[in-house]
Amino acid sequence: SLSAEAYRRRHEITVSGNEVPAPFMSFEATGFPSEILREVHSAGFSTPTPIQAQSWPIALQSRDIVAIARTGSGKTLGYLIPCFIHLKRCRNDPRLGPTVLVLSPTRELATQIQDEAVKFGKSSRISCTCLYGGAPKGPQLKDIDRGVDIVVATPGRLNDILEMRRISLNQVSYLVLDEADRMLDMGFEPQIRKIVKEVPARRQTLMYTATWPRDVRKIAADLLVNPVQVNIGNVDE
Numbered sequence: 001s002l003s004a005e006a007y008r009r010r011h012e013i014t015v016s017g018n019e020v021p022a023p024f025m026s027f028e029a030t031g032f033p034s035e036i037l038r039e040v041h042s043a044g045f046s047t048p049t050p051i052q053a054q055s056w057p058i059a060l061q062s063r064d065i066v067a068i069a070r071t072g073s074g075k076t077l078g079y080l081i082p083c084f085i086h087l088k089r090c091r092n093d094p095r096l097g098p099t100v101l102v103l104s105p106t107r108e109l110a111t112q113i114q115d116e117a118v119k120f121g122k123s124s125r126i127s128c129t130c131l132y133g134g135a136p137k138g139p140q141l142k143d144i145d146r147g148v149d150i151v152v153a154t155p156g157r158l159n160d161i162l163e164m165r166r167i168s169l170n171q172v173s174y175l176v177l178d179e180a181d182r183m184l185d186m187g188f189e190p191q192i193r194k195i196v197k198e199v200p201a202r203r204q205t206l207m208y209t210a211t212w213p214r215d216v217r218k219i220a221a222d223l224l225v226n227p228v229q230v231n232i233g234n235v236d237e
C-alpha cells in the first residue's frame with residue numbers, strides 16, 4: 001500500500017502545520033461509523049477524494065483547517081462527515097440554538113449543502129435548516145424555534161435574523177466558512193465578521209475555498225486558530 005508521502009505526491013496534496021495526520025486513502029481507513037459508510041457506499045462512492053482523504057483526519061482531531069481545492073472536488077462532505085461525528089459527541093439541545101453553523105454564499109449552494117446533510121446524515125438523525133434571503137422569514141424563524149442541529153445560512157439573511165435577536169449562536173462549536181472566496185467577492189465580509197463575533201471562541205473553525213487570494217488569507221488569519229492548511233493542485237491567488 002501507498003505511503004502517506006506517495007499518496008500526497010500522486011494527488012498533488014500539500015500540507016502545512018504541526019504533525020499533520022496521514023490521509024485516509026480508503027473509506028475503510030476512516031473508521032467512520034458503519035451507518036455513515038453505508039450512505040457513502042449507497043451513493044456509489046468508491047474512494048475518498050484527495051481533499052476528503054487529507055482533511056478528514058485533521059477535522060476529526062478537532063483542529064482548525066483551511067482547505068483549498070477546486071470546485072467539484074468533494075469539499076462539502078469534507079466538512080459534513082466530521083460534522084456528523086462532532087454532533088455525536090457534542091450535540092446540545094437544539095432549541096437552545098444550533099451546534100453547527102455553515103456559512104455559504106448563495107441560496108442555491110446553501111440548499112445543496114442542506115440536501116447533502118440530509119442525505120448523508122439521515123442515519124445520524126441530524127436536523128438541518130437553511131436560512132437565505134429572497135424568501136419569507138416566517139418559515140425560517142419557525143424552524144429555528146423548533147430547534148435544529150445544523151444551520152446552513154447565507155451571511156446576509158443570518159445577520160438580519162441575528163439583529164432581530166431571533167437566533168442564538170452561543171451553542172455553536174463547529175463553524176464552517178464554505179466557498180469563502182466567493183462570499184468575500186460578494187461583499188459579505190462585514191456580515192461574516194459580525195456573525196462570528198456571536199459564536200463562542202471555543203470552537204472548531206473550518207474554511208473551504210477554491211482560491212487563496214489576499215482577502216481570504218486575511219480573514220483566515222483572523223478567524224482560525226493555528227490551522228492546518230491543505231492544498232490540492234496549484235493554488236490560484
Ligand code: ADP
Pocket residue numbers: 044045046047048049052069070071072073074075076077
Ligand atoms: P466542491 O464543494 O468541492 O465544489 P462538492 O462537494 O459539491 O464539490 O462535490 C462535487 C460532487 O462530487 C458532488 O456531486 C458529490 O456528491 C460528489 N462526491 C463527493 N465525494 C465523492 C467521492 N468520494 N467519490 C465520488 N463522488 C463524490
Ligand code: MG
Pocket residue numbers: 075076178179
Ligand atoms: Mg462547495
